[in-house]
Amino acid sequence: MEIILKPIGIIISPFNEKEQTPIQSSRSQAIGRIEVAPEFSDGLQDIEGFSHIILLYVFHCAAKDTLQVRPFLDAQLHGVFSTRYPNRPNPIGLSVVRLLARWENTLEIAGIDVLDGTPLLDIKPYIPEFDVYEASRIGWYASRRQA
Template sequence: MILLKFKPIGVIHTPHTGPKGTPIQSIGARDIKGTIELNPEYVDGLQDLDGFSHIILLYVFHKARAYSLKVLPYLETEKRGLFATRYPARPNPIGLSVARLDSIEGNVLHILDVDMLDGTPLLDIKPFIPDADN
């Protein structure tokens, strides 16, 4: 078995301090502001990102509990297979959100539509490319 090691590239700051009240998806987090504090060694990689209106964030659900393979998704009444859901507790608790990019100041990215908890470790940033991602 291959064991993979990932090092966060930064931290996502949001107003969400606990699961209660945190939006289920970005679509329900319209206009909620957050910031990404990128570790300074990665700042050169931000060049040209300001040409994109939206960015894809990959991160770790660092506060997720142990996972089950059958879960009751939010707003549903029937248990589903974990991989048919966006449930945060997963074998590899990786989250994916599309955020609107407002501005970049040095190593800080100002973003909107955040649906993750404050202090969430960020694994990667990718530009949202409508032709590929819609």
């Protein structure tokens, strides 16, 4: 099955180089914008009510995918599906960012961890009751987590 998706907008980021881009939104204070295409503007109704939103996007500058990768935070190889590495069979990324303001089709956001011009596939509200779990295992990351 082939799936064709149409971006709903674009992420405007201060970062143009992968190496200078934060590796996770939770570690980023960077401010940027989302420009939603006018045809999707009705879909933004009520978004201002949420302090955080979930972004789904395409890693459009990803290199060729491999199934085993060395993630940013470890020197060991891991299966790509055990990591957040951008080079993956379907190069889809997910970031939870802070929603600072909205002007019509523009959303000002904080916590950017993507390159400028990243195509945005979807926006969902972040709702702690749905999205926060107490995890009992965090795999290889357990030995790498910051104090």
